[in-house]
Amino acid sequence: MSFIKSTAFKYIPVIVFAVIIADYFFAIASLGSVAEILRQFAVVISNIALGLGVISLLRIHGKNVQRRLEGRWQYSIVTVVTFVTVFVLGIINANGDQYTWAFNHVYTTLQQTMYASTGFFIVSSAYRAFRARNIDAALLLIAGCIVVFTNAPIGEVIWSGFPVIGDWLLGPGQLPGYRVLMLIAGFGTIVYAYRVITGNERGFFGGGE
């Protein structure tokens, strides 16, 4: 394994990177088909990660149940049983009534509930954080309120100027800052790519030197 880690893993990212980058920049016909194969590999690996996720999940929660881990094993049972039930239903017939029922009436409801809770936490956070303790905070507060009223039809009813100022804030007002942040994110991604191809980024195959 250490030979694979030290040699093969070191050169695979370099080769893949070279082919994909060359395909992007250079008009070389034969490179296109090789790049295609590599892209398909990437998609297959993503799909394998789903299966890996399932195995890891079952293993870890199964261990929790086996060891009766305090405060958690009951929920692990629920996780495993739910997983197995929905999995079996999906295998039998992914378009069947039972599977669809589980999706519609359990998964959908729970997902929407958790996402909806975000609204409460945003208001709670805003009530605590949107305080005009200094001039910067006051400006942030005023801008925030204007944008809030821009998004809601009642804003235009209260004052016709809200959408005008709000659209400016969402457009030319924040674009320069946002573009800078996007540029920086791009630089960061390039650095990451460099670290991967030079073998400095070992996180994705388990760490270690």
Next chain:
Amino acid sequence: MILKEGRIVAFVLLFGSFVLYYMFTKMIQQGKAFKIRTLAALEALPEAVGRCAEMGKPIFYMPGIGSSLSLSSGAYILAGITILGRLAGFAAKAGVKLRLFTVTIDAMPLIQETIKNAYAIEGKVEEYSDDDIELIANQSSLVSRYIGAVQREQPAAACLIGYLAYESVVLSEAGNIIGAMQISGTVNLYQIPFLVASTDYTLIMEELFAAAAAVSGDAGAVGPIAAEDVIKFVSLGIMILGIVLAPLGITFLVDLLGL
């Protein structure tokens, strides 16, 4: 023309960046020191652990969602795990329980190894337990599990560092409700305002990578960060030149960059 149209300058800039990264890495290896500026969030890690030690409470860590193999989230999750290593070292030294919640299944071996190594370096490998690392099925489940854990275990501090999506609002507010000290960091642009408003310290955008580089300390991590300063200055210069030339109707810069 072997280079595709419209990609010549991009090619030059990309490989020019790589050359710069290589040069700066070599300079560090040859002894030149580049100091990453003090990052308040990173400096706050021992303070967070100290708070937990005083109060006898655990510290929570969430390295973000997504997959470490993904282009959009992988780099940030791995950066979060690098910082986790330092936090784990502080926690091991202070005898503070470190609880980790993650949905990143493919990074689990790395997370376990990172924390175990940190404990081993402090000579406390027997205090490490896999049970303190919780793997949760998905994002929404993570939210409900984390909120419940925060309410029951009442951590004195929490770190949300990695690739964060809508859960950043919920998790940070859950920590605020119990008065926990919170350190966050993400590259996800539209989550940064929430984190800045809700947490005590935030690593914004590239600071996350810089923090990971500062923690790892190796030339391959610090060199590119230092080289990026040069790239940023060059970018700034191009922008200023563009701002000057555009009103004059001179388009050579736009045409040049479009080659």
Next chain:
Amino acid sequence: MSDQNIFDRLDKLDRRIYYWLIVIVITWPLISPIGLPITVKPSSRALYDGLTSVQEGDVVLIDIFMSVSTWPECMGGLVVETNTLIDQGAKLVYIGNSVDVSRSWERLKELVPRLETLEYGSDVVFLGYYTGEDAAAAQMAVDMSSIFPADHYGTPIDDLPLMSEANSATDYAMVLFTAEGEVKWIQQWGEPYGVPVAGMGIAMKGSALAPYLASGDIFGLAVGVRGAAELEALAEMPATATKTMDAISSTHLLFVILIILANLPILYNKIKGGS
């Protein structure tokens, strides 16, 4: 405790009070709508104009990235897009990067019964879930069948006449993203192949998507419930998004009132000259 004035109480207002207020102000307009007018933003109008410029027979790729949790924000807009494109005689290919995309597809069919009247395989195809993000999008631009050897129902792609005429990026008139995933379409379809890209984003992503709109990387954008309501207004198909706007108005108004209340203690202390 007894010498706490109203400003001290406002400063530490129990969050359960405003949680309950939120529940009331969201529920009331849904039960008893107010019907405030909605002004359409230029970005939503540009998106709608793009949809109505599609010619009969053009193939449009629609990426349903939203999960069931973002239905309230994006499903309304997706319904309008689908109805408009059907009116234009376009052919539709649906894919999705979210694990519950099949659920979103079923829901879309419930809300757009006309989808069932189209000939499946020739006028509309649902290819289903894909993973791989940028790599998948880049590969789809070259050869869709390598990512989707069959559709969601297991029908081989060679048996779908629509897919034989729409196998690469250049065969498509436009790509529409839903909720997220815009970057990969811009980078892998828009920039290299010039395929027009547009779509809808969740409200949180509005600021993040604005730079792409400003630079022309996307030609139109509808953001959040408001964007979906604007599309419904343009298409003259008022539905759930339009009904929700009143709840949005009342909640936003409450939000601003709460923020004003939260700042009263600070103002009071400043006037008093205290800390």
